[in-house]
Amino acid sequence: MTIRLHNTLGREKQDFVPQDPSRVTLYVCGPTVYNYAHIGNARPAVVFDVLFRLLRRTYGEDAVVYARNITDVEDKIIARALEEGTPIPEITNKYADIYNADLAGLNVLPPTIEPWATKNIDRMVEITQTLVDKGYAYTAPSGVFFDVAKMDDYGKLSGRNIEDNEAGARVAVSDEKRNPADFALWKFAKEGEPEAAIWDSPWGRGRPGWHIECSAMIASHLGTTIDIHAGGIDLQFPHHENEIAQSECAHGAPMARFWLHNGFLDMEGEKMSKSLGNVKLVHDLLEQWPGEVLRMALLSGHYRAPLDWTRDLLEQAKTTLGRIYGALQRVWEADGGTANDTAVVKALSDDLNTPIALAELSRLASEAHQAADADDTARMAQARADLLAAGQMLGLLRQSPEEWAHGGSDDEIARIDALVQARVDARQAKNFAEADRIRDELAKEGIEIMDGPQGSTWRRN
Numbered sequence: 128m129t130i131r132l133h134n135t136l137g138r139e140k141q142d143f144v145p146q147d148p149s150r151v152t153l154y155v156c157g158p159t160v161y162n163y164a165h166i167g168n169a170r171p172a173v174v175f176d177v178l179f180r181l182l183r184r185t186y187g188e189d190a191v192v193y194a195r196n197i198t199d200v201e202d203k204i205i206a207r208a209l210e211e212g213t214p215i216p217e218i219t220n221k222y223a224d225i226y227n228a229d230l231a232g233l234n235v236l237p238p239t240i241e242p243w244a245t246k247n248i249d250r251m252v253e254i255t256q257t258l259v260d261k262g263y264a265y266t267a268p269s270g271v272f273f274d275v276a277k278m279d280d281y282g283k284l285s286g287r288n289i290e291d292n293e294a295g296a297r298v299a300v301s302d303e304k305r306n307p308a309d310f311a312l313w314k315f316a317k318e319g320e321p322e323a324a325i326w327d328s329p330w331g332r333g334r335p336g337w338h339i340e341c342s343a344m345i346a347s348h349l350g351t352t353i354d355i356h357a358g359g360i361d362l363q364f365p366h367h368e369n370e371i372a373q374s375e376c377a378h379g380a381p382m383a384r385f386w387l388h389n390g391f392l393d394m395e396g397e398k399m400s401k402s403l404g405n406v407k408l409v410h411d412l413l414e415q416w417p418g419e420v421l422r423m424a425l426l427s428g429h430y431r432a433p434l435d436w437t438r439d440l441l442e443q444a445k446t447t448l449g450r451i452y453g454a455l456q457r458v459w460e461a462d463g464g465t466a467n468d469t470a471v472v473k474a475l476s477d478d479l480n481t482p483i484a485l486a487e488l489s490r491l492a493s494e495a496h497q498a499a500d501a502d503d504t505a506r507m508a509q510a511r512a513d514l515l516a517a518g519q520m521l522g523l524l525r526q527s528p529e530e531w532a533h534g535g536s537d538d539e540i541a542r543i544d545a546l547v548q549a550r551v552d553a554r555q556a557k558n559f560a561e562a563d564r565i566r567d568e569l570a571k572e573g574i575e576i577m578d579g580p581q582g583s584t585w586r587r588n
């Protein structure tokens with residue numbers, strides 16, 4: 128099945144044909160690790176995880192090389208280290224671990240490669256040197272800058288021209304730059320900055336600019352021209368524009384054949400911002416909601432459209448997912464079907480149409496109910512296999528229906544099972560005070576015990 132993707136470069140959906148189907152290359156800009164990720168940061172990680180799954184399904188698991196970087200040297204990290212008096216690696220290791228644990232909670236597969244910026248400094252210096260040698264870069268008092276006026280098609284990704292940039296945007300203004308849109312390739316170290324953020328270079332001690340980090344990691348780990356570069360729309364300008372400028376002027380070849388951008392995530396109709404106090408951290412959300420509910424909510428809209436993150440959206444995702452797990456429960460024992468995920472693959476192959484793919488998941492759930500109503504074992508087995516295969520593509524239904532109903536990990540379920548059994552034992556020993564104590568303890572956690580002729584079962588309220 129041909130995959131069609133909306134390419135920001137051509138501003139249209141195009142047939143995706145990789146340069147080499149045995150090595151399909153994908154890069155997504157990763158986090159700057161100095162604090163917790165918010166749910167807007169998780170959107171690209173989740174939607175492009177679906178792309179990763181689709182590419183693996185299409186070209187083979189080993190044929191896709193997906194790199195998502197860790198930015199572990201950047202101004203904000205240095206500021207945090209100085210402010211707290213904490214060594215930089217302590218900060219970056221801590222928040223990289225938290226980021227990866229949060230994403231695992233959202234069923235995001237680990238990328239094939241997770242390059243760290245500080246492990247690729249040599250390549251950053253090398254690319255900067257090439258740009259200086261070719262006349263695309265100049266040295267100023269605070270560092271080495273890229274001269275955007277030297278590149279004929281600067282601005283082609285975002286459709287901005289150099290004059291637009293003077294109007295402001297996220298471009299730092301400074302007297303030392305020839306043009307306001309020029310950006311730092313190398314920043315000289317300032318007095319008092321931590322040694323862990325300082326490297327030698329032909330121009331003086333310092334650190335790389337943020338944009339050159341991605342250019343270098345892509346060149347080192349994926350190649351000069353990659354198949355797909357993806358990220359949030361907020362990175363399109365200036366970050367991705369500047370990645371293109373550096374890589375293409377240094378290498379004389381296109382940086383990426385496809386550029387994909389996901390839309391913004393809003394909070395109850397407003398922009399998410401610190402000043403509005405409406406920033407939702409993935410870490411906190413995962414304590415309040417099952418990870419699959421958050422994931423389903425993130426995939427409920429098309430990735431290119433803005434997504435309004437609301438309580439209703441989450442409630443709806445939880446209800447829908449509960450219904451699908453309910454259907455799966457009814458066919459759970461009927462294994463042996465041969466999965467057919469064609470409809471979901473077809474939806475995703477059309478520019479990652481996750482709303483249609485999710486509708487297909489609901490249709491398969493209805494089919495499971497009908498098969499169970501008809502007590503048709505072969506049909507039930509087929510419905511089970513189809514549901515699980517569709518779930519695999521979307522990164523959903525990764526739990527058993529029992530785990531879903533019990534709302535926890537295997538360890539957590541085992542702990543509650545043991546308490547429920549301890550209560551049964553206490554009752555049999557006529558130790559009713561102990562039995563009641565256990566019941567009350569579980570009730571405090573929102574767990575209800577139901578006594579029936581088959582014994583005691585429990586559920587989470």
Ligand SMILES: [Zn+2]
Pocket residue numbers: 155156157341366370
């Ligand atoms: Zn990047």
